[in-house]
Amino acid sequence: MYFAQLAVNGLVQGLVISLAAMSITLVFGIVRFPNAATGDVMTVGAFSGLVVYPMTGSLLASGIFAVIVTAAVALISHLLVFRRLAGRSVVALLVASIGVGFVLRSIMGLVFGHQPMVFSMPLSRPYRIGGLAINPLDLQLALLAAVMLALAFAVLHxxxxxxQMRAVADNPSLARVSGIRSGRVLAALWVLAGAIAGAGGVMLGVKTVVNPEMGWDMLMPAFAAAIFGGIGSPAGALLAGLILGVVQEMSTPFVGFTYKIALSFAIMLVVLLRRPTGLLGRIEGVR
Amino acid sequence: MSILTIRGLRGGYSEVDILNGIDLDLDDGEILTVAGTNGAGKSTLAKAIVGLLPRSSGTISFMGKDIMPLSAEARMGLGMGYVPQVANVFANLSILENLQVVAGSSRQRIDELFETFPLLAERRRMRAGSLSGGERQQLAFARALVPKPRLMLLDEPTAALSPNKVADSFALIRRLPSLGVSVLIVEQRARQSLAISNRGCILDSGLVALEGDAKTLLADEKAAELYLGNIGASH
Structure with a gap:
């Protein structure tokens, strides 16, 4: 029962990783570079939610506001930076995204300071299902993540x-000669990727503490899940995020809190050695 | 009346020109075969016309409009359809989605195309990547026909087909002018392609070496010797 409880806790953590990984994999599938600013867009989401929560007391309202803000931030980063670097090398775009992340982190630090902040959530009694204790807050967060993921899949399919996003990811040249306007598609992609990252940021903020570095710390597990799931595969990102979240939590009794991330990376390494394209990947683009 | 007029077209993928000053006309309702040896610039010419060549100069007029400053997307919007030689379908999308994503697509138009290509209608939910070469070719044609183009550019449309499917493909191409579509075919199977064409042109080193009536070209000894191969060799 103890491990079942850890698995349930891991699922919620895994949903946060899944959201971040999906944001990364969407951008990679279409624009073809690993967006290192994803974690910092999550931080913007967490702070945005934190601003609204005391005023409304509603996690849903905080989440909606955060998603709108991060969608706008991602779109602006596309218009000001990434669109201007179209056609440049992957390394150039990666370095630019690190720069965008650094700017966002600095702005968060200037506006909110570097002291850890928390969502002051009301205390609640956990639901007892069998021998499992399920926190109502975790259920709300899982619902928020599930809605966001369902929305993303609905938009894509x-x-x-x-x-059109999937067509551009599949075959950019054929998309052009099919009359698909890439400018519109890319703008929609960045809005979607930013919104997903923002929802992940609110979840992460509620589960932990909010500070300007929180998103950056999340970046490695998110990249790991995107690669593990098969880069460019949103379904793979979801699955891999959940697996990494559960494995991390269930390994805690054996390796401790500090090394649990390392174990999930080790598992990812083994899987990738056996299947280099990841769980659901063909390294072709967003599908 | 000329639907496509090309003058002094030069261009290539890097600094070296592959097209060295091509002049070409395609009349409305006509099928034109562009033949030539490997490396002559046939596929490069098709890419230059649709706007996918990284570097090009000269003039290309489509239905009287200068299209050189236009992007590939804008050229398609004017009434061009293009079927590339490889990767000519969205492999990870279903057959139906392949037709839905094309600009100007509508349910009515897709139903019309499903009537023309009943095999695709039966398999509309299948992933395009799982189709055979012949089925993919049908889907590629259908995708290019979605916006009711006035001009279709076909790059080696029979290259990936089994011999028994080649005749079907040429039969389909022969029908296109009756649908109001002019056709420019880049083709290795030059004899078969010329047999269904009104006119032909043969490229050599990025220049038009021979041009004329398709039947005349087929009967031309020099063309046969240098560019079309022995009779039957291309079948």
Missing amino acids: LTPIGR
Whole structure:
């Protein structure tokens, strides 16, 4: 039962990783570079939620506000930086994204300071299901993540702009000669990727403490999940994030809090040695 | 009346020109075969016309409009359709999605195309990447026909087909002018392609070496010797 409890806790942690990984994998699948600013966009989401929460007392309102802000931040970063670097090397775009992340982190530090801040959530009694204790807050967060993920998949598979995103990811030249306007598609992609990262940021902020470095710390597990799931595969990112979250939590009794991240990386390494394209990946683009 | 007029077209992928000053005309309702040896610049010419060549100069007019300053997306919007030689479908999208993503797509137009290509209609939910070479070719044609183009550019449309599917492909191309579509085919199977064409041109080192009526070209001894191979060799 103890391990089942850890697994449940790990699922919530895994959803945060999944959201971050999906944001990374969406951008990689279409713009073809690892966006190192993703973690800092999450931080912007966490601080945005933190601003609204005391005024409304609503996690949903905080989440919606954070998603709007981070979608706007991601779109602005595209318009001001990444669009201007279109056609440059992956390394150039990666370095630019590190720079964008640094700027966002600095702004957060200037505005909010570097002291850890928390969402002052009301105390609640956990639900008892079998022998498992499930925190109502975790359920709310899981619901927020599930809605966000469902929304992302719905956009990708059920809307014209989502299909166009997948087409551009699949075959950029063919997309051009099919009359697909890449400017519109890229703008929509950055809005979606930013919104997903923002939702992840609010979840991370609620579960831990909010400070300007929180997103940067999240970047490695998020990259690991994106690669583990198969870079460019949103479904892979979701699955890998959940697996990494559960493995990290369940390994805590054996390796302690400090090394639990290392264990999940070791598992990722073994899987990638056996299947270099990741769990669901073909290294072709967003599918 | 000329639907496509090319004058002094030069260009390539890097600093070296592959096209060295091509002049070419395609009349409305016509099928034109562009043949030539490997490396003559046939596929490069098709890419230059649709706007996918990184570097090009000269003039290309489509339906009387200078399209050189336009992007590939804008050129397609004017009424061009292009079927590349390879990677000519969105492999990770379903057949239906391949048709839905094209600019100007509508349910009615997709239904019309499913009537023309009933095999695709039966398999509309299948992933395009799982189709055979012939099925992919049908989907590539259907995708290019979605916006009702006035001009179709086909780059080696029979290259990936089994011999028994080649005749089907040429039969389909032959029907296109009756749908109001002019056709420019870049083709290695020059004899078969010329047999369904009104006119042909043969490229050599990025220049038009021979041009004329398709039947005349097929009967031309010099063309046969230098560019078209022995009769039957290309079949």
